[in-house]
Amino acid sequence: MRNSCRWGLASVAVGVALVATACGAGPEPTTASDAPRTGGDATIVLGVDAARGLDPAALFNLTPSGDANRMSAIFDVLFAADAATGEVTPGIGESLTSDADGRVWTLTLRAGVRFSDGTPFDAEAVKFNYERIADPATKSPLAGLVAGVTFAVADERTLTITLPAPNSQFDRTLALNLTYIGSPTALRADPAAFAEKPVGAGPFVLEEWVRDDHMTLVRNPAYYQEGRPYLDSVTFRVIADPVQRINAVTTGQAHAAVPGSELSFAQRAEGAGLAVTRAAAGGGPTLMFNTARAPFDDVRARRAVALAIDGKDLAAVVDPGSSQPESLYGPDSPFHPDERVLPGQDKDEAQQLFTELAADGKPVRFTVSMPGSGFFRRTAEYLQSRLSQFRDVEVAIEVLDNASLDRKVFQARDFDLSAQIVPVPDPEPNLYKLLHSGGQTNYMSYSSPEVDAALDEGRQSTDEATRAEAYATVERLVARDVPILPFRNQATYTVHSSDLVGLSLHGDGCLRYDRLGLAG
DSSP states (O other): OOGGGOEEEEEETTEEEEEEOOOOSSOOOOSTTTSEESOOEEEEEESSOOTTOSOGGGOOOOOTTTHHHHHHHHHOOSEEEBTTTOOEEESSEEEEEEOTTSSEEEEEEOTTOBOTTSOBOSHHHHHHHHHHHHOGGGOOTTGGGGTTOEEEEEETTEEEEEOSSOOTTHHHHHHHHSOOOOOHHHHHHOHHHHTTSOOOSSSEEEEEEETTTEEEEEEOTTOSSTTOOSOSEEEEEEOSOHHHHHHHHHTTSOSEEOOOSOTHHHHHHHHTTOEEEEEEESEEEEEEEOTTSTTTTSHHHHHHHHHHOOHHHHHHHHSTTOOOOSSSSOTTSTTOOSSOOSOOOOHHHHHHHHHHHHHTTOOEEEEEEEESSHHHHHHHHHHHHHHTTSSSEEEEEEEEOHHHHIIIIIISOOOSEEEEEEEOSSSTTHHHHHHSTTOTTOTTOOOOHHHHHHHHHHHHOOOHHHHHHHHHHHHHHHHHHOSEEEOSOEEEEEEEOTTEEOOOEETTTEEOTTTOEEEO
16 A cells, blocks of 8 residues: 555565555545534435446446445445545555565454454455455456465454465555455355345445335444444435436435536536535546457557547547546656657548558448447547548447447457546556456457566556656557557546535545545
């Protein structure tokens, strides 16, 4: 863990050891007006129901407008990654340290924590959860993250994690993807039912779930933090339309809403007098070119599309008020370059490449496969409209519901061009998973030994200068090969009334529910 929980290198007589400075659990209210009062009920509006259930082993992409907020409230976090910086801070886990090369990690838990069913939250419980993820019978989408990893219980509060290869940034992977731990007792008793009746050690427990309407959670009386949570209950309502989500807060029907991917909704909310809690990260909505099949198995086709697009215009049209990214890394990231590296518009060169490909018998004809939300639909329509101005290129649009998109694009990889939102507050672990040839979310089937080597170096090093050089290499090679193209700067946010305080965003932008409350 870094920043407020920065790990430092300390020389000792027998070698080098990693030690942790004292750290808290992240930002807390600083004034009387910010401090939540005890009691009260809050309603939060999300975009979709928990269609896949709430089993931590079954969920990979946790979005703030979907499963992430529910999981955070029920399970709490073992460790949290700041949504803006990626910095890792403690939750139920007290510390996470590694040996000198980042291969053996020691996880220490807080004393006396129990799941809401009374089961001890100990090292055996964490080991059980991780080994369940690794078990092929579980069919967990997280299995790749623990492949080849071994877990050993040193004592009741200490788990030793041995990785198959050095990874000095493993704490970030754990905080983003392996942070939710379920009760082994409940999981063993009925693993199939656990997704519908989850048992965690978080500030709230499930009381009622009416599918596609609402989920009500009530205070966990056994929660480990004395005096927390502040709220008596949290109700998650489901409203598909993002504008109606904001309207629910404006009219007092809800205290908060996660509108979705469009940043323009934040401006709409502020215009209506609502508060907005933001976390600006790097990355963002990203075009993905399938490099495994025509036309985008030819780098010229990928580059032609990138050069044909006016990035500023694209961002402004599909999400008014947003901006074009200049880098894979956010404007405030220490890895952001001094000048633009990603391809910019060059219509002449784009047309030259389209013409060249057609002469070689490789005309650029492709389908844009996108989800049905307004933001991504507008992106597909923009690409079709602007590329129609060029010769020797044809673009079709395929709009898919979320389930179909997941099956076709993210499982079967049966697509030409698609998109996903990839937050990169720190390059680890999302950039590695996206671009490394063995990356779990490398849906583009992109493979570059040079990129792999640079990503491995950035993952294994604790020296920030070395990491900066490695990720500059990654960006330069991505600009050359164009397997992806970010097209809007990323920020995650929650819209809320002034009555709701203590908002703190982690992961991809979900709330910390031990801190949330109504104004005193």
